Amino acid sequence: MTRPLIIAHRGASTFAPENTLAAFQMAIDAGAEGVEFDVRLAKDGVPVVIHDEDLRRTGLLPERVADLTSDELANVDIGSWFNTKYPGLASPKFAKQTVPALIGVLDLLKDFGGLIYVELKCDEWNCVDLVTAVCEVIRDSPQLSQIIIKSFKLRAIPEVRHNLPNAATSALFGSEIMHYLRRREYLIALAREFGAEQLSVHYSLVTPRLCKLAAEAKMPLTVWTVDDPVWTMHRRNLGIRAVITNDPAKMLAAF
Numbered sequence: 001m002t003r004p005l006i007i008a009h010r011g012a013s014t015f016a017p018e019n020t021l022a023a024f025q026m027a028i029d030a031g032a033e034g035v036e037f038d039v040r041l042a043k044d045g046v047p048v049v050i051h052d053e054d055l056r057r058t059g060l061l062p063e064r065v066a067d068l069t070s071d072e073l074a075n076v077d078i079g080s081w082f083n084t085k086y087p088g089l090a091s092p093k094f095a096k097q098t099v100p101a102l103i104g105v106l107d108l109l110k111d112f113g114g115l116i117y118v119e120l121k122c123d124e125w126n127c128v129d130l131v132t133a134v135c136e137v138i139r140d141s142p143q144l145s146q147i148i149i150k151s152f153k154l155r156a157i158p159e160v161r162h163n164l165p166n167a168a169t170s171a172l173f174g175s176e177i178m179h180y181l182r183r184r185e186y187l188i189a190l191a192r193e194f195g196a197e198q199l200s201v202h203y204s205l206v207t208p209r210l211c212k213l214a215a216e217a218k219m220p221l222t223v224w225t226v227d228d229p230v231w232t233m234h235r236r237n238l239g240i241r242a243v244i245t246n247d248p249a250k251m252l253a254a255f
Helices: 021-030 080-085 092-096 102-108 127-138 156-163 175-179 186-193 208-216 229-234 248-253
Strands: 005-009 034-041 047-049 115-120 147-151 168-173 198-202 221-224 242-245
Touching (some): 005 115, 005 248, 021 248, 034 127, 047 102, 047 127, 080 092, 102 127, 115 127, 147 156, 147 198, 156 168, 168 186, 186 198, 186 208, 208 221, 242 248
Parallel strands (some): 005 242, 034 115, 115 147, 198 221, 221 242
Antiparallel strands (some): 034 047
């Protein structure tokens, strides 16, 4: 059985500020077989690539992403925090990194042949708007066949399928889901109920039985976030489709 594909979590985020063009380029250069990133809506309805709902951590500003336009976010420095926190990895070019629009990230990836995982970061009040905006960006994209749209907000999945029936979708689950489910196999039923074709789960949820049931259900399984190559090596024969990691170069070197 082949090893899992190695997917870069928010780019090569061990060595560059997450969700920036620099991090995605570094992932490509490292040989990553896919990239993963988060998308939110800016004030002007443009989907932008950033994880947090505000800029406190990566932009060192109090503003919420939803309160700024995409043009304003394109002028926010989201790299200097990385230089300060990790001086041994600092680079002057990181201070020039700003919040990219989804369309800008896809443009950077135009010659990239790997998978592209787009995580929708939304709440009940803006879920439909975010799905609609993202689907409009990728609808005519030549990269559509590479894109997998995923979300913890499972109601986003049927919205994606309504807007863009040929888009691949994945149900996203963290470890806390087991506070509500008695058995891991219920993850598959829940994903199916919302129309997802794939599963994306926290590494703590992975068991041989879950992998077997996912394979029987023909639901490709992606695991996040794994930075230990030994973990992946020990599970390389379970049929996991892909592993999302902050350090794709280290993970690839292990195989």
